[in-house]
Amino acid sequence: MLIQVRDLSKVYQMGAEVVRALDGVSLDVDAGEFLSITGASGSGKSTFMHLLGCLDKPTSGTYHLNDRDVTQMSDKELARIRNREIGFVFQTFNLINRTPAIDNVAVPLVYGRETFTNKKAMDALERVQLGKRAKHKPSEMSGGERQRVAIARAIVNNPKVIFADEPTGNLDTRTGEQIMGIFHDLHKEGTTIILVTHEMSVAAQAKRLIRMVDGVVDTDTPITPSLRNEMLHSGMFGASVLTDSGVSGGTESGVSGVTDSGSTVAAEPGVS
Amino acid sequence: MFTFRVIWMALRGLQTNMMRSLLATLGVVIGVCAVVSAMSILEGAKKDITKRFESMGADQVMVVSGSSRGRRGVQTRTNALELKDAEAILDQCDLVKAVAPEIQNAAQIKYFQKNKGVQILGTTDAYYRINEYETVEGRFIRREDVRGERKVCVLGHKVAKDLFGEVSAVGYRVKIKGTGFTVVGVMEKKGFLGFREVDNQVIVPISTAMKRLYGVRFVTMITCQAKNPSNLSAAITQIKRTLRSQHSIRAGTDDDFTVFTQEQAKKQVADVTQIFEVVLYSIAGISLLVGGIGIMNIMLVSVTERTREIGVRIAVGARRVDIMTQFLIEAAVISMIGGAVGVLVGVGLSALLERITRVLETYTPPSAIVYALVMAAGVGIVSGLYPAIRASKLDPVEALRYE
Numbered sequence: 001m002l003i004q005v006r007d008l009s010k011v012y013q014m015g016a017e018v019v020r021a022l023d024g025v026s027l028d029v030d031a032g033e034f035l036s037i038t039g040a041s042g043s044g045k046s047t048f049m050h051l052l053g054c055l056d057k058p059t060s061g062t063y064h065l066n067d068r069d070v071t072q073m074s075d076k077e078l079a080r081i082r083n084r085e086i087g088f089v090f091q092t093f094n095l096i097n098r099t100p101a102i103d104n105v106a107v108p109l110v111y112g113r114e115t116f117t118n119k120k121a122m123d124a125l126e127r128v129q130l131g132k133r134a135k136h137k138p139s140e141m142s143g144g145e146r147q148r149v150a151i152a153r154a155i156v157n158n159p160k161v162i163f164a165d166e167p168t169g170n171l172d173t174r175t176g177e178q179i180m181g182i183f184h185d186l187h188k189e190g191t192t193i194i195l196v197t198h199e200m201s202v203a204a205q206a207k208r209l210i211r212m213v214d215g216v217v218d219t220d221t222p223i224t225p226s227l228r229n230e231m232l233h234s235g236m237f238g239a240s241v242l243t244d245s246g247v248s249g250g251t252e253s254g255v256s257g258v259t260d261s262g263s264t265v266a267a268e269p270g271v272s
Numbered sequence: 273m274f275t276f277r278v279i280w281m282a283l284r285g286l287q288t289n290m291m292r293s294l295l296a297t298l299g300v301v302i303g304v305c306a307v308v309s310a311m312s313i314l315e316g317a318k319k320d321i322t323k324r325f326e327s328m329g330a331d332q333v334m335v336v337s338g339s340s341r342g343r344r345g346v347q348t349r350t351n352a353l354e355l356k357d358a359e360a361i362l363d364q365c366d367l368v369k370a371v372a373p374e375i376q377n378a379a380q381i382k383y384f385q386k387n388k389g390v391q392i393l394g395t396t397d398a399y400y401r402i403n404e405y406e407t408v409e410g411r412f413i414r415r416e417d418v419r420g421e422r423k424v425c426v427l428g429h430k431v432a433k434d435l436f437g438e439v440s441a442v443g444y445r446v447k448i449k450g451t452g453f454t455v456v457g458v459m460e461k462k463g464f465l466g467f468r469e470v471d472n473q474v475i476v477p478i479s480t481a482m483k484r485l486y487g488v489r490f491v492t493m494i495t496c497q498a499k500n501p502s503n504l505s506a507a508i509t510q511i512k513r514t515l516r517s518q519h520s521i522r523a524g525t526d527d528d529f530t531v532f533t534q535e536q537a538k539k540q541v542a543d544v545t546q547i548f549e550v551v552l553y554s555i556a557g558i559s560l561l562v563g564g565i566g567i568m569n570i571m572l573v574s575v576t577e578r579t580r581e582i583g584v585r586i587a588v589g590a591r592r593v594d595i596m597t598q599f600l601i602e603a604a605v606i607s608m609i610g611g612a613v614g615v616l617v618g619v620g621l622s623a624l625l626e627r628i629t630r631v632l633e634t635y636t637p638p639s640a641i642v643y644a645l646v647m648a649a650g651v652g653i654v655s656g657l658y659p660a661i662r663a664s665k666l667d668p669v670e671a672l673r674y675e
């Protein structure tokens with residue numbers, strides 16, 4: 001088991017108000033899976049990704065990555081995990097604009113322990129077909145190219161899992177497809193991909209679908225050809241998916257060992 | 273290995289905001305410049321003065337007119353020392369081996385068409401014995417010359433060269449203040465002897481100088497040589513007692529003369545330079561403080577501007593200490609660049625001062641440069657500390673969301 005999340009919560013105290021960004025999420029992910037997480041804005045997707053990406057600490061619950069309890073780790077150990085085992089891709093690329101692509105890709109290598117060479121960074125750039133643009137600065141690149149540089153940065157240390165939070169959110173459909181192509185390639189090479197998106201056409205390309213509602217996993221289902229079809233055509237996470245596959249998916253899939261009954265109850269048709 | 277990478281990163285980060293960063297270091301530039309030029313001037317002055325004192329001889333006791341008030345500054349009263357005081361010291365002080373009374377004044381010396389401004393030193397044959405200063409041609413002033421008030425002179429090296437070129441001056445007649453003198457000797461090339469640039473000096477018998485040239489009763493200085501340099505203070509006591517009785521000074525009244533040795537003079541100079549040192553280093557300190565604030569400010573701006581970058585770095589595996597190191601190094605590098613500029617300006621400034629004043633000798637010890645750069649780096653690190661800590665404490669999630 002690559003990822004094992006149990007009852008994970010993240011609570012923000014905003015003055016008198018308590019915001020439960022994540023409210024008891026459980027999830028199991030095997031190595032090599034391709035997940036998409038979808039849900040309405042504010043449903044807790046990013047919060048969940050930050051916890052999975054070891055960028056944030058949960059208020060309660062446990063998170064095992066590769067059978068090690070991440071919630072018990074020191075800052076130093078977490079930094080090492082982020083460096084070695086995780087790749088993060090953001091909606092806004094988050095490149096350092098004043099340095100060339102190659103240097104952006106090399107940033108994780110700076111914080112690694114091995115001898116630093118630019119070769120690994122160059123290899124990563126080649127993998128996203130940007131070898132020729134190594135010396136270009138992000139400001140001289142298109143959105144799609146920037147996101148490819150960001151992906152190269154995420155994969156430069158050959159992580160086991162890549163977390164991508166709305167990676168196509170700032171891109172047009174065609175460029176988004178290019179980016180998805182890269183994720184497919186990475187998945188084929190054995191990398192686990194966990195992808196947050198609100199676009200059904202993007203979400204449909206994964207092998208498994210998670211839907212979040214108000215900080216809980218509402219639906220967890222494998223993406224069958226018929227579900228994929230439905231998602232692609234409705235352009236939305238349709239009501240039929242919710243009522244049929246949604247509820248049954250949680251039990252059927254068998255991937256998620258724990259199906260939070262609470263979340264099933266909380267599922268309301270038509271919410272998207 | 274790892275640190276080098278972070279340093280490299282930091283340097284890359286600096287490129288973009290170079291101009292702004294350098295402006296922020298103006299305080300450091302001024303501070304370091306002040307330190308370097310201060311050190312150059314002080315070291316130069318110390319070297320120069322020490323060189324002069326060292327030529328003075330550790331066994332010498334100098335007596336000048338005027339009482340010394342406290343330890344600083346001689347209150348000058350020129351009419352205290354007379355020739356007979358010198359004789360009395362030689363007679364009555366058994367710890368004194370030789371006594372050379374001296375009178376000094378400026379004058380024109382003439383040899384046919386050649387005219388030259390020189391310092392006239394009237395003294396006795398004892399001057400020759402006390403100082404390690406030799407003739408290269410002819411002879412020095414003799415006792416008979418002094419006794420007979422003879423119109424003979426010994427030329428300093430430069431004077432002989434300027435008036436006679438390569439030709440031997442001995443035996444020729446020159447005119448000093450219109451009076452004819454016979455050159456009897458030429459001195460070796462020496463540079464400085466005490467405070468005097470002796471190469472441009474013409475030595476005449478003291479009696480001749482006092483009566484025929486200037487018509488004065490008083491001498492400028494009496495140089496005494498102690499028999500035993502290790503017993504200088506006993507010799508000084510004897511000299512003082514002799515002079516007080518010569519001048520009939522009652523007990524409880526101040527001396528009307530001042531006695532000093534090489535050691536004392538050195539110490540006095542050290543005291544004066546120390547005052548300068550304190551003033552200059554205070555200026556430097558204040559400038560560096562201002563510079564430090566400038567750097568802290570620029571670093572805080574930089575941390576804010578690069579909030580997202582910090583978030584990214586943390587997200588891809590930077591530890592808090594890495595972030596902190598990066599910003600500390602940046603601050604140190606900015607400050608050190610400012611320091612390097614300061615060193616250049618400081619060295620340039622002291623060279624310029626030397627040119628303009630012509631008397632000021634400057635010397636920039638290599639240690640001053642190292643010291644200045646280390647100080648600049650220190651200022652950078654200290655003022656970069658708070659911004660760096662702030663950067664390292666950023667929450668990556670918040671940082672990545674920062675607009």
Ligand SMILES: Nc1ncnc2c1ncn2[C@@H]1O[C@H](COP(=O)(O)OP(=O)(O)O)[C@@H](O)[C@H]1O
Pocket residue numbers: 012013014019020021039040041042043044045046047048
């Ligand atoms: N730092 C925070 N402080 C307070 N509330 C937060 C914070 N971060 C997220 N939230 C809240 O948590 C909820 C989930 O947010 P988020 O995970 O960003 O949702 P999503 O990515 O699905 O749009 C939202 O209601 C949001 O307002």
Ligand SMILES: [Mg+2]
Pocket residue numbers: 045046047
């Ligand atoms: Mg989000």
